[in-house]
Amino acid sequence: MRNNRITIVGCGRTDSGDDAVGIRVGEALVRCALPDTRILLTEWPGVDLIADMEGVELFVLIDAARAVPGHPPGSWEKIDYRNFSGTLLTSHHESSHGWSIAETLELADRLGELPPRVWIYAIFGARFEFGAQPSEATIAVVPEVTAAIQHDVTQFLGIENGKLKMENVG
Template sequence: MTETTGAAVIGIGNEFRRDDGVGLAVAAEVRERAVARPLPPGTTVHASDGDPGRLIRLWEHADLAVLVDACFPPSPRPGRIHRWCRLLDFLPHAVAGTHSSTHGWGVARTVRLAHTLGRCPRHLLVYGVEGAERALGTGLTPAVAAAVGPLVERIEGDLARYALAGANGPAAWVSRADHRRASSVPGLPAGHAGRTPVVRPDDLAP
């Protein structure tokens, strides 16, 4: 694996598909807030349309990549946030799924491709925000828009904790709370309580 450095926050989405643009909105607010409250050194913030090649280039040299995307489950609760955390070195075959997205291949297929090419970030954290509307149009629905601020604060906390972990090892930044939440996140396989949550990017695709 290529030597990695810093963290990359990547909002994925399509601003012309209503709630499918929530990842872009989160990235924009992270960048805006960083003017007054700087992010840890080496942190970069990006917006992505989900194109596999461009997305891989954004994360391939990151020690930590934080992805934000919309998800549209069969019975959505708009604005609900899901969190998956994976240490790629320890779970190399965890990513599966063939779903596509309104803005490209979808996170699952892109992560699988990057793993095949040896171009994954060392650590991967994925947030999925349940959306209500993905028809043509601009602007987030109220419930999804209300989730942006709290999620930005959560990501800032992730970055700060990761920076403080420093040389304490690759898993040091994953809190005990993250381990407990793993067993309750919809879409995770049974038996993950007490272990690092496995990223299920397929759950972020429609």
């Protein structure tokens, strides 16, 4: 099966507080019906995602990130992975259960499987305990992040004023 030009992956666990936010945004994007776009929701952004990168021009990941100074709960950041000067912290390859997005992207890159463009939407949260509810601040930002991704993706596809430029659609 041919992959679409764009794959969007909402990552996280719905039973672990703010970790659910990537899934929530992914669910909201499903309702947006973006053209030529495949949307996946996953609890385990592991090596299997590499197969979903094949032939894809733009790969979008949405995931919760631990809040840090300057990035409080409820804030978010778009990361252009190929031009990112910071660091996606890894689990040091300790465990396949602890395998992180960072390792999946690094492995894909080394195998030459990383799509030309990779965007990560990191949504900062503070509460990740098993059984916790997502925090209000993190959930409140879901519509904003959804709209931002919808905007960025439609721009990428060459859609203006809601109308698709057909020459850009593969």
